[in-house]
Amino acid sequence: xxxxxxxxxxxxxxxxxxxxxxxxxxxxxDLGYLxxxxxxxxxxxxxxxxxxxxxxxxxxxxxxLAPVRSRLWRPAGIITSEDEERLTLAVERPVSVDQNVLxxxxxxxxxxxxxxxxxxxxxxxxxxxxxxxxxxxxxxxxTGPQRERFGRIVAEWTCYVGWLYAxxxxxxxxxxxxxxxxELADEFGDGTIAAIxxxxxxxxxxxQGRHRAVVRASSAALATPGGHPSQRIFDLLQAALGYAAxxxxxxxxxLLDDAANRAADAPEPPPAIYWYTPxxxxxxxxxxxxxxxxxxxxxxxxxxxxxxxxxxxxGAEWMREYEDALTFAQDRA
Numbered sequence: 001x002x003x004x005x006x007x008x009x010x011x012x013x014x015x016x017x018x019x020x021x022x023x024x025x026x027x028x029x030d031l032g033y034l035x036x037x038x039x040x041x042x043x044x045x046x047x048x049x050x051x052x053x054x055x056x057x058x059x060x061x062x063x064x065l066a067p068v069r070s071r072l073w074r075p076a077g078i079i080t081s082e083d084e085e086r087l088t089l090a091v092e093r094p095v096s097v098d099q100n101v102l103x104x105x106x107x108x109x110x111x112x113x114x115x116x117x118x119x120x121x122x123x124x125x126x127x128x129x130x131x132x133x134x135x136x137x138x139x140x141x142x143t144g145p146q147r148e149r150f151g152r153i154v155a156e157w158t159c160y161v162g163w164l165y166a167x168x169x170x171x172x173x174x175x176x177x178x179x180x181x182x183e184l185a186d187e188f189g190d191g192t193i194a195a196i197x198x199x200x201x202x203x204x205x206x207x208q209g210r211h212r213a214v215v216r217a218s219s220a221a222l223a224t225p226g227g228h229p230s231q232r233i234f235d236l237l238q239a240a241l242g243y244a245a246x247x248x249x250x251x252x253x254x255l256l257d258d259a260a261n262r263a264a265d266a267p268e269p270p271p272a273i274y275w276y277t278p279x280x281x282x283x284x285x286x287x288x289x290x291x292x293x294x295x296x297x298x299x300x301x302x303x304x305x306x307x308x309x310x311x312x313x314x315g316a317e318w319m320r321e322y323e324d325a326l327t328f329a330q331d332r333a
Contacts, residue, residue, distance in 0.1 A: 004126055005049070005065040006040035012056040013038075027051040040133045065126070078111030079104055090138065097142050097150055105135075105153050109160065110271045117316040121167035128164060132157050151188035155181050156272055159197040167317065171204040191226015196272060198224055199231065202238050214242035230269035230276040233262050237284045244291035256288060279308030283322045290325050295333040302326040 003011075013023060020038060024031040029048055036042040044052065049066035056062065079087075083104040090101045108131075116124055132154070139147070139154050162177030178197045185194035199221035205213035218239035222232055240255035259281070269276040286301030302325055306314070313319065 003065065004040050004129060005044060005062060006038050008058070008062060008065055009038050009052060009056070012058055012062075016056055018056070023052075023055060026055045036137075040130070041137055043130050043134065078115075079107050083107070097138065097144075097146055099146065102146060102149055102153060105157075106271075109153070109157055110274075113160065113271070113274065114312070116164070117313050120317045121164045125161065125164040125168060125170075128157075129161050132161050148188055151184060152190045152193065155184035155188060155190055155193045155197075158184055159193055159200065159272070162197065163200050163203075166200060166204045169204070169207065171208070174204055175201065189226075191224055192228045192231065192270060193272060195221045195224040195227030195231050195235075199235050199238065202235075202242070206238075206241070211242045211245040214245070215239050218242065228270055228273065229262065230266055230273055233259050233266055233281060234273070234276055234284070236262070237281065237288060241284070241288045241291060244288050249292055252288060252292060256285060259285070275313065277308075279305045281305075282308065283325075286329070287322060287325045290329045295329045298329040299326065299333045302329060 013020070018026075020035055021031060024034045027034075027048070029051070033042060034048075037044045037048065044066050046066065049063050052058070053060060053062040083100075086101055087104055087108075090097050112124060112128060135154050135157055139150055142150055158177055159181035162174050162181055165171075165177060166174035178200050181197035182194050185191070185197060199217060202214045202217035202221075205211075205217060218235040221227060221235045222239070227235075236255045236259035240252045240259065243249075243252040243255065263278060263281050266278075282301045282305035284305075286298045286305060289295075289298035289301065302322060306319075306322065306326065309319065
């Protein structure tokens with residue numbers, strides 16, 4: 001179970017019998033700010049984390065959960081020190097959100113998606129969630145011509161946090177964030193992110209063996225106005241997998257054919273779904289064919305897809321599912 005700083009702080013307060021007001025008096029911090037920290041709306045400073053850890057007898061647990069402010073926006077050196085300073089200032093003064101700040105945020109988010117391929121989702125859910133908590137507060141306080149683009153970035157960030165929780169099987173958290181992402185995407189007119197968030201609901205449903213829910217998520221994503229063509233190809237494949245698992249072969253086969261026809265002329269996917277490439281579609285098609293019992297064709301497609309995946313993605317956690325599908329198909333071919 002992934003725990004945030006605020007969640008663990010509240011748990012320890014209950015355990016120690018401390019109210020927020022009494023804790024604020026003990027650590028000598030502003031009650032309002034401490035309340036936001038307890039709800040993960042603001043990150044604690046290093047000094048606050050140490051003070052709370054001592055006051056709540058957490059034995060270093062809160063210190064370990066606290067995001068390191070100096071690295072909050074610069075994971076693995078994704079952005080420059082100048083951009084990091086610009087983002088830090090924007091947190092304190094949302095009125096300073098401008099085009100440069102938004103460009104820096106887009107760079108951070110794209111870089112973190114790639115970072116997940118290298119280190120896995122579990123290490124990123126909490127720190128990226130902490131970033132999102134700050135961005136959500138900033139969005140509420142931001143006005144002016146940049147607010148619409150900022151809202152779209154926050155929608156995408158929320159969608160990504162939803163995916164991270166889905167990937168580590170914190171399904172309730174995943175559905176919560178994905179629902180919020182859909183609402184934000186609708187508010188700021190981003191059909192692509194709305195479709196992605198809706199589609200991502202199919203992943204935990206598939207892991208739970210709820211194949212009708214997989215078909216529903218895919219169908220809803222396909223019906224979302226403004227979805228990217230690459231997203232639509234994936235949702236045809238995801239729906240095909242749901243129907244295959246339900247034993248509806250003809251329906252699954254028709255969706256596979258539709259996806260293949262669309263993939264022939266598919267444009268480059270946007271950064272939010274950068275992995276939706278021809279090789280990835282081969283992987284997913286191979287997995288569907290495995291469910292249909294067409295093991296030889298499944299083996300060929302899964303091998304080709306794995307060979308075509310870029311080197312920096314081959315060690316990603318999400319690749320294991322396709323490697324397992326290849327082993328399964330090979331053993332039965």
